[in-house]
Amino acid sequence: MNDAGRPIGLHQVTALEAGPTDFIELAAKAGCAEVSLFAHQPNPDSGFPLVTRDNLGAVAARLRDSGVRLANVDCLLLHPHAQPAEFQPALDIGGELGARGAVVLLFDDDEARVLDKLGALGTLGAAAGLNIAVELLAMTPAWNTLDSLAQLLSRVGLSNVVLGIDVLHLVRSGGTPQQLGEINPALYGYAQLCDGADLTPRTDYGAEAVGDRLAPGDGIFPLPEFLAALPPGLPLELEVPQPQDRPAAERVAHAVAGARGLLASV
Numbered sequence: 001m002n003d004a005g006r007p008i009g010l011h012q013v014t015a016l017e018a019g020p021t022d023f024i025e026l027a028a029k030a031g032c033a034e035v036s037l038f039a040h041q042p043n044p045d046s047g048f049p050l051v052t053r054d055n056l057g058a059v060a061a062r063l064r065d066s067g068v069r070l071a072n073v074d075c076l077l078l079h080p081h082a083q084p085a086e087f088q089p090a091l092d093i094g095g096e097l098g099a100r101g102a103v104v105l106l107f108d109d110d111e112a113r114v115l116d117k118l119g120a121l122g123t124l125g126a127a128a129g130l131n132i133a134v135e136l137l138a139m140t141p142a143w144n145t146l147d148s149l150a151q152l153l154s155r156v157g158l159s160n161v162v163l164g165i166d167v168l169h170l171v172r173s174g175g176t177p178q179q180l181g182e183i184n185p186a187l188y189g190y191a192q193l194c195d196g197a198d199l200t201p202r203t204d205y206g207a208e209a210v211g212d213r214l215a216p217g218d219g220i221f222p223l224p225e226f227l228a229a230l231p232p233g234l235p236l237e238l239e240v241p242q243p244q245d246r247p248a249a250e251r252v253a254h255a256v257a258g259a260r261g262l263l264a265s266v
Contacts (some may be wrong), residue, residue, distance in 0.1 A: 008259055009034030009071045009237035011192065012049065013210060015248035016241065019049045021062045026249055028066040030256045036237060039073035039090035042105065048075070051093055060097055070099040071190065071237060072133060076121070079107045084120040095128030100235070101189055103164060104134045106149075109142035115156060122158035133189035135164035138173035139203045146175045150183045162189030166239060167226050168209060174201035177222055180229035191230050192239040193259055195219030211241045215251075216258035224266045 010027040012018075012035065018026055020037050027035045037059070038048040051059050051073070063070060073094035076087045087102070094102050102125060108114050118132065125132040136149050143149040146165075153161055165180065165188060195214035199221070216223055216238075240255040 006236065006263055007033035008256065008263075009036060009190075009235060010252065010256075011036045011237055011239040012038055012074070013239055013241045014255065015252060016049065017244055018248055020051050020055060020059050023049070024059070024062045024066055024068050026252050028068050029249065030252045032068065032238075032256060034069045034071040034235070034237065036072040036074055036103070037070065038075060039093045040076055040087060042075045042077040051097070053089075053093075056093060056096070063097065070094070070097045071235060072101045072103050073097075073099050074103040076102055076104045077107060078104055078114065078117055078121075080110065080113065082117070084117055084124055087121065088124060091124055091128045091130060094130050099130060101125070101131035101133045101162070104132055105137060106134060106140050106143055111142075111152070114143075114152070118153075118156045118161055119158065122156060122161040126158075126160050131160045131162050131189050132158075133162050133164040135166060136169045136173060136175075138169055138201065139206060139209075144203075145173050146170065146179050146183065150187055153187060154184070159186070163187045164190050164192070165230075166192035166194070167221055167223065168192075168194050168196060168205075168213060168239075170226070171196060171199055171221060172202055172205050177225035177229040180226070185231040188231055188234050190235040190237055191226075192237045193223065193226075193262070194238070194240045195221045195223065195258070209241075211243065213240050213242060215240050215242075215255040216262045218258060223262050227262070227266050
């Protein structure tokens with residue numbers, strides 16, 4: 001099926017040098033329908049551009065004027081000492097801006113504690129009209145494979161606690177597109193596209209994940225198979241951080257063109 005007209009989102013990490021309002025403008029000019037923005041700093045040294053109470057009005061205005069929607073707010077890092085209540089400001093911002101969800105990264109290996117916190121986050125998210133999307137990461141201490149994370153989220157038992165699947169993390173965790181089709185389709189919240197130069201499973205790929213990915217079509221990831229295995233209509237987003245040796249608009253335009261070419265071929 002030719003799917004070239006399918007809406008594509010753009011994650012803020014693709015152009016971290018742009019603040020939220022400028023990033024929305026970049027996405028709009030590239031023809032993206034959605035953006036995902038940071039509303040919570042995962043750690044004090046992250047330095048990600050944030051949507052806060054101070055710039056919320058400007059971000060809302062830029063979303064409204066551009067016609068770009070907010071897909072997700074990022075990044076709720078669930079480590080052993082994190083408490084769901086500390087993410088309330090980010091969830092409130094997501095809800096007020098009409099986001100679809102909030103992204104959670106699991107950096108804890110205690111099952112009872114994680115299930116309890118995901119349940120609490122699901123309840124908080126539902127009150128804000130948000131999904132709680134837990135993203136698969138190969139580098140996390142537990143639930144770092146597709147099957148194990150899907151099983152964990154199924155045990156949470158809340159329809160708004162869903163799975164975020166990024167092709168980079170799937171590949172680095174040793175997963176395959178074929179495995180995607182074995183997961184309950186209702187569990188998926190979104191999918192993210194990029195490309196890579198190799199298919200080697202590994203856990204030490206942090207630098208690649210946050211700053212050195214390839215645009216779709218520039219590498220060897222099995223992207224057509226990845227798309228074919230996903231539920232029809234699942235929200236798609238580009239997450240393609242690259243070295244900042246070219247202007248952000250050029251990098252974004254190249255990534256979007258690669259995604260459009262990919263969608264036209266499947």
